[in-house]
Amino acid sequence: MAKKKILIVDDSKYYSRLLCSNFEDRSFSMKSERRADVALLDIIKWNPDLLITGVEVGDINGYDLCLILRMIPDFAGMPIVLMSSHETDVASRKAAAAGADYYVQKDIDLVVNIERGIERLLFKSDDDPGQEIEKRPIRSVLVVDDSSTMRRIIRNILTSIGIGRIIEADNGATGLKELSENTVDMVISDWNMPKMNGFQFIKSVRANPVFKDLYFVLVTAEGAREIEEAKKAGANDHLCKPFTVESMKTLIDKFRSGSRDVQSKSLH
Amino acid sequence: MIDENMKVLIVDDFASMRRIVKNTLKQIGFKNIFEADDGTTALAMLKEQKIDLVLADWNMPKMSGLELLKKVKKDEALKTIPVFLVTAEAQKENVIEAIQAGVSNYIVKPFTPDSMKQKLERTLAK
Numbered sequence: 188m189a190k191k192k193i194l195i196v197d198d199s200k201y202y203s204r205l206l207c208s209n210f211e212d213r214s215f216s217m218k219s220e221r222r223a224d225v226a227l228l229d230i231i232k233w234n235p236d237l238l239i240t241g242v243e244v245g246d247i248n249g250y251d252l253c254l255i256l257r258m259i260p261d262f263a264g265m266p267i268v269l270m271s272s273h274e275t276d277v278a279s280r281k282a283a284a285a286g287a288d289y290y291v292q293k294d295i296d297l298v299v300n301i302e303r304g305i306e307r308l309l310f311k312s313d314d315d316p317g318q319e320i321e322k323r324p325i326r327s328v329l330v331v332d333d334s335s336t337m338r339r340i341i342r343n344i345l346t347s348i349g350i351g352r353i354i355e356a357d358n359g360a361t362g363l364k365e366l367s368e369n370t371v372d373m374v375i376s377d378w379n380m381p382k383m384n385g386f387q388f389i390k391s392v393r394a395n396p397v398f399k400d401l402y403f404v405l406v407t408a409e410g411a412r413e414i415e416e417a418k419k420a421g422a423n424d425h426l427c428k429p430f431t432v433e434s435m436k437t438l439i440d441k442f443r444s445g446s447r448d449v450q451s452k453s454l455h
Numbered sequence: 456m457i458d459e460n461m462k463v464l465i466v467d468d469f470a471s472m473r474r475i476v477k478n479t480l481k482q483i484g485f486k487n488i489f490e491a492d493d494g495t496t497a498l499a500m501l502k503e504q505k506i507d508l509v510l511a512d513w514n515m516p517k518m519s520g521l522e523l524l525k526k527v528k529k530d531e532a533l534k535t536i537p538v539f540l541v542t543a544e545a546q547k548e549n550v551i552e553a554i555q556a557g558v559s560n561y562i563v564k565p566f567t568p569d570s571m572k573q574k575l576e577r578t579l580a581k
Contacts, residue, residue, distance in 0.1 A: 224554050231547045246578050247560050254563040261547050335565035 191309055192233065195219040196226040196252065197241035202270070202293065206239065209298050210305075223247040227255065230262060237309055239268045239301060241293075242278070253285035257346045264349040266308035268301060283432060286343040325443060327352040327369065331362040331376040331388065332406070341375060341406075344435045359388025366398065373442065375426075378407040378417070386413075386420060393421035402442060406430065457576055462487040462504060466497040466523060467512040467541070476510055476541065482568045483575070494518025498526060501533050508579065510562065513542035513549075521553055528557045537578050541566075 193215050197203050203219040211217045218233065220226040222245035230238065238256070242249040249269055256262040269287040271278040272294075279290040289304040291297060328350055332338045335357070342353045354369055356362040358380040366374075374392070378385040385405055392398045405417045408428040417425060426438060463485050467473045473490050480488050489504065491497035495518055500506065509527065511520035518526075520540050527533045540553055543564040553561075559578045562571055 228551060228554055231551055248577070251560060251563075251574065255550070255561050258542065258544050258561075258563050259547050259550055260544065336567065339565045 190214055190216040191237065192216045192218070192235040193237045193239060193305070194226060194229060194233065194235040195239045196223055196244050196249070197221065197239075197270070198243055198245070199241070202241065202297070205298065206301060210301075215305075221245075223249065223252040226252065230256065230265075235265075237266045237268065237305065239270060239304075242269070242271045242273065250281055250285040250287075253282070253287045257286040257343065260351060263346045263351050268304045268308070270297065270301070283347075284340070284343060286347055288347050325350050325372045325439065327354065327371045327373075329354045329356065329362060329365055329369070329371040329374045329376075331356045331359065331374065331380070331385070333357050333377065333380040337377065341435070344432050345439070347432075348436055348439060350439070359383030359385065359391065362388055363391055366392065366401075371401070373402045373404065375404045375406060378405060378413065386417060389417065389420045389422055404438065457484060457572070457579055458507075459484045459486050461485065461507040461579070462489065463508045463510065464489045464491060464497060464500060464504075464506045465510050466491045466494065466515070466520065468492050468515045469512070472512065472541075479566070479568050479571055480510075483572045494520070494523035494526070497523055501527065501536070506536060508575070509536055509538045510541055511538060513540050513545060521549055521556070524553060524558055525556045539574070539578075 193210060195203050195206050195217065198221050207217040207219055218229060220229055224245055224247050240249040240252055244252065253267050253269065256265055256267065267287045268289045268291060269282040270291045270293050275292050282290040288308055291300040291304060328345055330338050330341050330353055338355045345353050354365050354371065356365050360383045362376065376385045376388055389403055389405065392401060392403065403422045405422045405425045406428060407413060407425060414425050424438060426434060463480055465473050465476045465488065467476065477488050477490070489500060489506065491500055493515060497509070497511070511523050513520040524538045524540065527536060527538055537559040539560050539562050540558050541562040541564065560574050562574065
């Protein structure tokens with residue numbers, strides 16, 4: 188079996204050597220770079236299975252590197268571990284916003300925590316529910332929201348779980364246009380939008396026989412009555428705001444596994 | 456820290472996108488903001504004015520942001536000007552070309568004033 192390839196990007200030779208020496212013994216093929224711009228060239232040419240990056244890695248920092256990789260279709264699904272000596276809560280939030288899959292603090296437990304990240308991102312254990320065969324693959328998702336920030340948040344979550352193609356629209360009317368021009372497996376739409384809101388959008392979508400089976404998720408901060416209206420109009424599922432990364436992942440996993448009529452709730 | 460008197464050139468064929476970038480730069484504190492709707496106009500402006508920073512969209516007709524970057528970096532009088540490429544998606548081959556041509560950084564859409572400010576500060580501090 189071919190060795191898994193891991194690229195480490197860090198301005199500190201200490202951390203690069205620490206990780207290379209620990210994981211080369213465990214049958215990984217390791218490379219390291221000190222700067223993100225040089226690492227980007229390495230990633231494109233060498234195509235590692237996993238990237239571990241620090242934050243302070245040149246003009247293009249670790250967060251930028253994540254964002255740039257998520258915008259390149261070939262690498263949008265690459266597993267990324269971000270490591271930092273900055274304060275954990277702030278750094279882990281920034282890491283998630285940039286599209287990293289896993290965050291570790293640069294402390295005495297670095298190697299152990301990186302090992303956990305590698306296990307989770309590259310390998311599946313016997314009792315990991317992720318071993319289930321994907322009955323319904325998701326290759327392409329249409330995200331409809333008038334807030335570009337919200338679209339970006341959803342995009343980052345979706346690319347972090349391996350969805351390669353994300354199309355965006357800022358209201359229902361633009362969403363309909365994108366549906367006519369692109370094949371999508373799922374629509375994730377906000378409720379409150381100008382020109383055409385989520386409710387009007389889903390009614391228009393279901394009015395077209397071509398889209399009668401298109402999986403439609405409504406994202407809403409509205410109450411039970413609106414959620415019920417959306418279901419009657421044809422929404423398959425809903426996600427309550429504020430949602431978490433985990434609740435979005437649960438929703439996607441259930442779609443992939445072929446479950447229907449899932450009632451997803453955000454985890455508080 | 457960013458010098459508010461720096462001159463910034465925004466290059467984008469969409470007026471609405473130029474407006475968004477301009478408003479973001481104003482929020483950061485920039486006062487001298489110039490606009491061009493294509494690469495040829497941008498090059499002419501770069502030669503007439505002393506521009507300190509270029510933010511260029513990637514996808515433009517006639518001359519793309521990548522082509523503009525290459526021309527800037529090949530010009531002895533202009534090659535030290537930092538050039539950022541603004542984009543939502545890019546093919547890996549083009550990213551290689553941009554790095555080899557000397558791009559300073561990418562502004563990935565959608566962006567916030569904070570994320571743009573941090574990137575500009577890192578580059579302009581040098």
